[in-house]
Amino acid sequence: MLESTSLFKTARTKLEEYLLTKGLRRSTERFAILEEVYSRDDHFDAEDLYQAMHQRSFAVSRATVYNTLDVLVDCGLVRKNQFGDEDNTKSRFEKALGRQQHAHLICVNCHRVIEFCDPRLQLIKTTVGQTLQFEVESHSLVFYGECADEACVARTKAANLNTRVN
Numbered sequence: 001m002l003e004s005t006s007l008f009k010t011a012r013t014k015l016e017e018y019l020l021t022k023g024l025r026r027s028t029e030r031f032a033i034l035e036e037v038y039s040r041d042d043h044f045d046a047e048d049l050y051q052a053m054h055q056r057s058f059a060v061s062r063a064t065v066y067n068t069l070d071v072l073v074d075c076g077l078v079r080k081n082q083f084g085d086e087d088n089t090k091s092r093f094e095k096a097l098g099r100q101q102h103a104h105l106i107c108v109n110c111h112r113v114i115e116f117c118d119p120r121l122q123l124i125k126t127t128v129g130q131t132l133q134f135e136v137e138s139h140s141l142v143f144y145g146e147c148a149d150e151a152c153v154a155r156t157k158a159a160n161l162n163t164r165v166n
Contacts, residue, residue: 007038007097007098008034008035008038008039010097010098011034011038011077011095011097012031012034012035014075014076014077014097015030015031015034015071015072015075015077018071018074018075019071024071029058029060029064029068030064030068030071032053032056032058032060033049033053033060033064033065033068033069033072034068034072034077036049036052036053036056037049037072037077037078037093037095038095038097040052040095042094042113043081043083043092043093043094043104043113044092044093044094045090045091045092045093046062046065046066046069046091046093047062049065049069049093050062050065053065069093072093073093076096077095077096077097078093078094078095078096079093079094079095079096080092080093081093081094081104081140081142083104083106083111083113083142092113100117101117101121101122102115102116102117103115103116103117103118103121103140103141103142103143104116104140104141104142104143105142105143105144105145105147106142106143106144106145107145107146107147107149107152108144108145108146109146109147109149109151109152109155109156110147110149110151110152112147112149114147121139121141125139
């Protein structure tokens with residue numbers, strides 16, 4: 001808990017500096033949204049965040065959530081991901097500070113997001129950058145497949161049976 005409190009304080013300071021630099025309002029809503037984001041360890045969309053704020057009895061509009069997420073992405077406190085869900089326009093977010101480099105596995109059945117770390121990813125990024133004389137600033141690696149959840153495995157088996165029968 002101490003680590004997450006320290007991380008939130010760092011994030012809050014970074015947001016305050018960013019807002020001051022850009023001449024933007026330092027509103028209670030923005031800092032409450034930041035706190036909610038930094039209390040999570042999952043990948044969420046704007047609607048998830050909006051619902052979480054209301055469950056905390058913090059009245060905030062959807063527009064404020066969307067606008068604040070844009071600000072948090074711009075100042076490097078939140079990462080925005082496009083995982084190619086059935087609704088390709090849906091972005092998912094995750095906190096950016098205090099996170100080691102990682103990649104994602106996406107279940108094509110339940111859309112669960114699983115993170116994994118592998119030191120070889122950094123080596124690949126460095127090697128590709130050096131070989132192609134390209135300064136890699138960031139990267140994204142996403143694998144799509146089926147998770148081991150029984151419901152997902154059963155769904156695929158049922159779909160395969162239906163395909164064979166038809």
